[in-house]
Amino acid sequence: MGENPGVVSLLYLHGVGNGDPRDAWRRALDKALQDAGYPGLDEVEVIAPKYPDVLRTDDGDKTIKIPPITAPRLSAEEQRNVRRRVERATAELETILGEPVPASPVGVTDSLAPIVLRVLRQAHNYVTKPGIRARTLRMVLDELPEEGEIVIVGHSLGSIIAIDLLRRLPPKLTVTGLVTIGSPAAHPNLHEDSDRLEMKAPVDHVGWWVNVWSNGDAVTGLRGIWRHFPWALDLQVGLGLDHRTTTYLRSKPVATAIGRGLFGSLSKELAVVEGTPDVALNSLEVRLALWLAYAQFLRDHLKGATQERFGAALRVVQHEVLERVIENYQADGVRIPQQLLDLRVSPDTPGDQALPRPKPLTQLSKEEAVLALVALATANPVRPYEIDVPDDVRRQAFHDLTVWMGLGGGLGENLHIAMQSASKAVYPVDQWKLWVGIGIGAAVLVAGPIGLALAAPAGLAGGAAIIGALSAFGPGGMVGGLVTAGAITTTGAGTIAATLVSSSSTAEDVEVTVIQLLTAAILRSREGLEQDLGVWLAMSEIQRQTGREVARLAAYSDDKAPGVEALRRKARAAERAMAYMVKNRLVEGLTDEEPKGEEPFEE
Known part of the structure; x- marks a missing residue:
């Protein structure tokens, strides 16, 4: 022996x-x-x-x-x-x-x-x-x-x-x-x-x-x-x-x-990487920090075994995301902010040890924060893991996040209200909660080169590296929200609509993306901010292109053909959101007349 x-x-x-x-x-x-x-x-x-x-x-x-x-x-x-x-x-x-x-x-x-x-x-x-x-x-x-x-x-x-x-x-x-x-x-x-x-x-x-x-x-x-x-x-x-x-x-x-x-591991500790301490985070790095802060605020308000499970999942995702980002930065010769390096976590760290938290981000104005916050509100921050988070926990996390950003807890409360209102407007009353927060919104925008091109601002140092790192985690959820926040602009409306209408996107993709767009419009209204015409144009293009596709396919297809029905669902999502925007005067210069055949959805 x-x-x-x-x-x-x-x-x-x-x-x-x-x-x-x-x-x-x-x-x-x-x-x-x-x-x-x-x-x-x-x-x-x-x-x-x-x-x-x-x-x-x-x-x-x-x-x-x-x-x-x-x-x-x-x-x-x-x-x-x-x-x-x-x-x-x-x-x-x-x-x-x-x-x-x-x-x-x-x-x-x-x-x-x-x-x-x-x-x-x-x-x-x-x-x-x-x-x-x-x-x-x-x-x-x-x-x-x-x-x-x-x-x-x-x-x-x-x-x-x-x-x-x-x-x-x-x-x-x-x-x-x-x-x-x-x-x-x-x-x-x-x-x-x-x-x-x-x-x-x-x-x-x-x-x-x-x-x-x-x-x-x-x-x-x-x-x-x-x-x-x-x-x-x-x-x-x-x-x-x-x-x-x-x-x-x-x-x-x-x-x-x-x-x-x-x-054991060839290297027991994380490799020491030299950072650049005095360089401000770029727009994509800011979204990474927002994601981590939001996820940790969610964990703070969870209880018992769910809190432990959520925290363990976050530890894994935080480790994998940061390591991939840093590896890509090094490969591309891009400077690495010290603030990113400070967020690294070893997978061998005991589960009861606190995760490093990002420093408060106070440089964003409300106007700049709207789309990033909306993306987080409809995202799964620990994707690919799926953990149900109660609605009141999300609301508390929104409040803490916007206070942490120096924008006040009222913005977080309005974000929560805006998301609920938009969801109810797009979905029938008994179905809207099924998709909120599960992380499928904006998935299609990340799935192909169109989405990635929109996500990374032109000339942004490290933009391609960070997008490449995040896209490895699959479309939707945290990744989809992060890289598409800010991509909804007037110039990008037609491209986004074409991507969403394509057969590669599901009706749920379109419905949740429309909820994101409408949430942003409602939040801007509640905060007294100027509306972005790109939201209206994107939904208008979705409605126009899906309508054309329905007309083209319905001429020869069966009445209830699945492809045609999916297109109709996509069109209805945009129509309902636009009806809500008209009814609640969210876009300047539009008539108060309600589109025929649609029921108004009061906020």
């Missing part, structure tokens, strides 16, 4: 065959670790049991029983906490490993068929014969330390053995990370008569699980294992038709995952 508790050990579980008696796997991994920037295996306690003789026997001694499960049962709350912890670690590892960049798919050749059949046959033999399974598991367990930390690497059939071990380890032994390579675990028939599929949720003593499979390795079924084990991170690589463990271990993603498990 291993004797070095407190040291991270490496358990390697081989697949079928002779058990690699010359340990070629070790030499391959040792070099790959060093190539990836980690120490080699010289100082690592390596445990590599060899069990080919066991796999080749029949059931053997029937008195040997499969080791019992030692992992404790968790309450629902404990399981939620474990899932969040594992997801945080997995998301961080996913960022480090990078996006999968597989080679072109490789066709499976006849020469690989014997290997596939042999692996699956022996794997099936292990699963269906309790005596073989019991002897194998007990042999491995006898070589493990009773306590400490361990990284498990399982290749091919070894990955199945690793999965069986996870819940049968000594209670004081923690698995820093599990790396499975070339695993046949995607084949459902291998899990018959086993308790393996009970691990749909993360296990308390396992930090993370990465499964790497090659797009030419038929043993894997040419797919990952997510369907059976949703908490595993599937990573596809392009290794050709090769199923050998040495080929997998030499790949950078595998070596990086194992190295991180054994040695």
Whole structure:
């Protein structure tokens, strides 16, 4: 039995065959670790049991029983906490490993068929014969330390053995990370008569699980294992038709995952980046600061478990957004304001430690703040996570935000009223709350080059870098609100309308974007500010272009064709908003006559 508790050990579980008696796997991994920037295996306690003789026997001694499960049962709350912890670690590892960049798919050749059949046959033999399974598991367990930390690497059939071990380890032994390579675990028939599929949720003593499979390795079924084990991170690589463990271990993603498990991060702290302390934030950087301030004010007013969950999600998003922005700035040679660097947060920071907050922004006038505030009001500030925020919490956050901006709490109250009024005007009374605050507004404006061109002011230093960083988080929500705030201008009305009317946008996209526009107009009215004619022109163009499309398509389409109905919904959103603006005199020079066929919506 291993004797070095407190040291991270490496358990390697081989697949079928002779058990690699010359340990070629070790030499391959040792070099790959060093190539990836980690120490080699010289100082690592390596445990590599060899069990080919066991796999080749029949059931053997029937008195040997499969080791019992030692992992404790968790309450629902404990399981939620474990899932969040594992997801945080997995998301961080996913960022480090990078996006999968597989080679072109490789066709499976006849020469690989014997290997596939042999692996699956022996794997099936292990699963269906309790005596073989019991002897194998007990042999491995006898070589493990009773306590400490361990990284498990399982290749091919070894990955199945690793999965069986996870819940049968000594209670004081923690698995820093599990790396499975070339695993046949995607084949459902291998899990018959086993308790393996009970691990749909993360296990308390396992930090993370990465499964790497090659797009030419038929043993894997040419797919990952997510369907059976949703908490595993599937990573596809392009290794050709090769199923050998040495080929997998030499790949950078595998070596990086194992190295991180054994040695931790190559850099325990955030890299020190030189900032520019005396440079004011540009318009996009100001929106970033507004987003963070608003999100933190929301967290302040939430309660209990929801506050904890929201704060944890914000920590992840704040880290990822700031790191991407700073990375893009460095790549483009753009100066980095010290105020941005001060907002960085390490993902390893304990969850109960306060997040850095932006300094108060008092340079914006009410006129300049309107669209940015409206964007935040209809955004999900912790996208892609979805957490319901009560209406009264949003109202309190608006108040705190506008006080923080030096514009007074009354502006926040008027923002809340304006958003409700606009939503009720555009939606039927019993439906409008469905979309407010869920972050789908302005999504289409970010989805393509038109939106990005409008979002970044021409000549703005760092504009492209910050847009590129934010667009990586997908359209809508916080991203959509931030980059489109300020894009609604008189000159951009026609372009915005064309984008919204296109088939790439949904009716909900248009409806919520119209709510944003109308909210801005109502807020300006309540604050005594001059109206922006671009709001009216944009909605007028939406109405005109959707009307033309309806006329064109309805001539030959079915009466209730989905595409035609979606266009009608888009047109109705603009018509209702314009009727409200006329009724409530929000645009100078327009007649008080109400458009026929539309009901007025009083504020």
